Amino acid sequence: MTAETGLAALWLAAALAALQVLLGVLALRRGRAEAVVAIRAVAIVQGALAAVAMAALIAAFLDTDLSVALVAANSHSAKPWLYKFAGAWGNHEGSMLLWVTILGVAGAAVARFERRLDEPTLVATLAAQAAIALGFYAFLLFASNPFARLQPSPPDGAGLNPLLQDPGLAFHPPTLYAGYVGLSVAFSFAVGALVTRGVGPAFARAMRPWVLGAWVFLTLGITAGSYWAYYELGWGGWWFWDPVENASLMPWLAATALLHSVTVLATRDGLRAWTVMLAVVAFSMSMIGTFLVRSGILTSVHSFAVDPRRGSFILVLLLLYIGGALALFGARVGTVRQGKLFEPFSREGSLVANNLLLTVILGIVLIGTFYPIVAGAFDVQLSVGPPFFDSTAGPIALLLVAVMAIGPLLRWRRDEPEAVIQRLFPAIAAALFAGVATFLLGGPIGVRPLAGVALAAGLAVASVAPLAKRNLARAPLQLYGMVVAHLGIAVALAGMAISTAYTQETLLAVGIGDPARVAGYTVRLTGVRPLVSDNWTALEGRLAIEDESGARFVLRPQVRYFTTPATTTNESAIATRWNGQLYTVLGALGDDGRWQLRLWWKPFVTLIWLGGAMIAFGGLLSLVGHQWRLWRTKQRAELYA
DSSP states (O other): OHHHHHHHHHHHHHHHHHHHHHHHHHHHHHOOHHHHHHHHHHHHHHHHHHHHHHHHHHHHHHTTOTTBHHHHHHOOTTSOHHHHHHHTSSSHHHHHHHHHHHHHHHHHHHHHHOOSSOHHHHHHHHHHHHHHHHHHHHHHHHHOOTTOBOSSOOSSOOOOOGGGOSHHHHHHHHHHHHHHHHHHHHHHHHHHHHHTTOOSHHHHHHHHHHHHHHHHHHHHHHHHHHHHHHHHSSSOOSOOOOHHHHHHHHHHHHHHHHHHHHHHHHHHOOOHHHHHHHHHHHHHHHHHHHHHHHHOOSOOTTOOSOOHHHHHHHHHHHHHHHHHHHHHHHHHGGGSOOOOOOOSSSHHHHHHHHHHHHHHHHHHHHHHHHHHHHHHHTTOOOOOOHHHHHHHHHHHHHHHHHHHHHGGGSOSSOOOHHHHHHHHHHHHHHHHHHHHHHHHHSOSOOHHHHHHHHHHHHHHHHHHGGGTTSOTTTSOHHHHHHHHHHHHHHHHHHHHHHHHHHOEEEEEEEOTTOEEEETTEEEEEEEEEEEEOSSEEEEEEEEEEEOTTSOEEEEOOEEEEEETTEEEEEEOEEEEETTEEEEEEEEEEOTTSOEEEEEEEEETTHHHHHHHHHHHHHHHHHHHHHHHHHHHHHHHHHHOO
């Protein structure tokens, strides 16, 4: 009955989404008060039913209910419970159900907690959110039913992709999807404001927490996904410009631009049309990312759930939603007043420059990702990889960092260049010192890594400058959030630049007891032993390692063999030190009795993920700060009422 309960909940949620759209239209056209009250309740129940459907699917996976086709195709009785749990969304149907569940729950949260929007705009927003959900409910019910039964049931399941059998994948997709779907809320807010001609600071203040929340989740999801690929895929890299990676990066770039734009609109009443357009673009990138991952239209090193036929369904939804929103924007753009003006040399001006640079990078990633498809239509087979993205997006990203360092030191509305140069002097001095010291003392280094190190130092100093001469105890939490987030970018940039420039790699074949050296470490393979687990067997190498100080430790990389499905994976073994990581991978046994061994020394590579975590934490601080200030304002208003 679990599957039937889930399917029934899904049908009911779809029916309520349709009702929610109808109530929204009635409320907006005829102003029926009862419809306005009802739409909140319907949205909450719809979200709850979607959550019930997801819970039913998770229960079917935990019970290994092999009469459910999805469970039989993606699970196995011998799997640990964590991977049965994560297996619920480690496939096409389950991931789309997770998508629509988060969508429904987010709509319910808007209905329950949002009190800043005027009533018509809230109604239009909830109707837009329901319209998005309705398309995905139809997709699940008519093209990707996660609760379809099998008759007869197989004796056991086919098992989950071994690469997904990792604790990181239990949390990475939900985090990323929360970011994607959070942008759907921003999109619905924008549509709602366009429908009611309510684009202004109040709309921006209501939308900003949702954009911040989505951005925090996207940042966490991308950071976690990067580290998972680094240690699990055994290739030692942290970013490959893979289409699936690009699918998450594009919404993040658009959300970052939107986050800055909505702040200008909320606080300075500027960039009205630009903010609405960015909300549409950010959600478009989420949809395009979903289409890329689910359609199989591009080859990816970790695209695990693809279906070209069903991908076309998502493409139709994308065209309907985004085409409709752009048509509405075109029809109502005349009603979106310009807002207050500002001088180009001002903080608003720097944020506009920031947005334009982010948009250019987004365009480069989009073109580079889809270019192979266009070329394929003309029978030209090619791939676009790191050399293209590094050489085109890299320099613009460095320019973006420079603008990021200057922006917070500018005054709102208008500023004087001479005064700004004085404020920037410590950051410029730090950048010059770091650049010259690295060039003279760091050994051979490329131009872009050198610029990255210098800009990271300058940005780090500029990031904390807004706290200078302030009472730190009374500084708003939002300011700390901005400081931590920008400092996180400086930390991540330093990690990228240094690890790119100074990584050392050794690939060799060794016999038992043969020494190998990398970056001052002496590594000896002292033995290889077999291992048996619940659903895999392995050969585990024992690496005895000694560093330059004489300290010794052991690493144990593995080669794992899965039978369901039949797959071989390399499990890296990593030693983390304050200044980097020693990364080891055991390869195959050669005909000459020697084992392949791959060793990397990656200086300061952990700064990349530390920076990512700091960026997300900065966003969280800003979110809490905004909500705290809202609560304090409400308390004071009630006190003096």
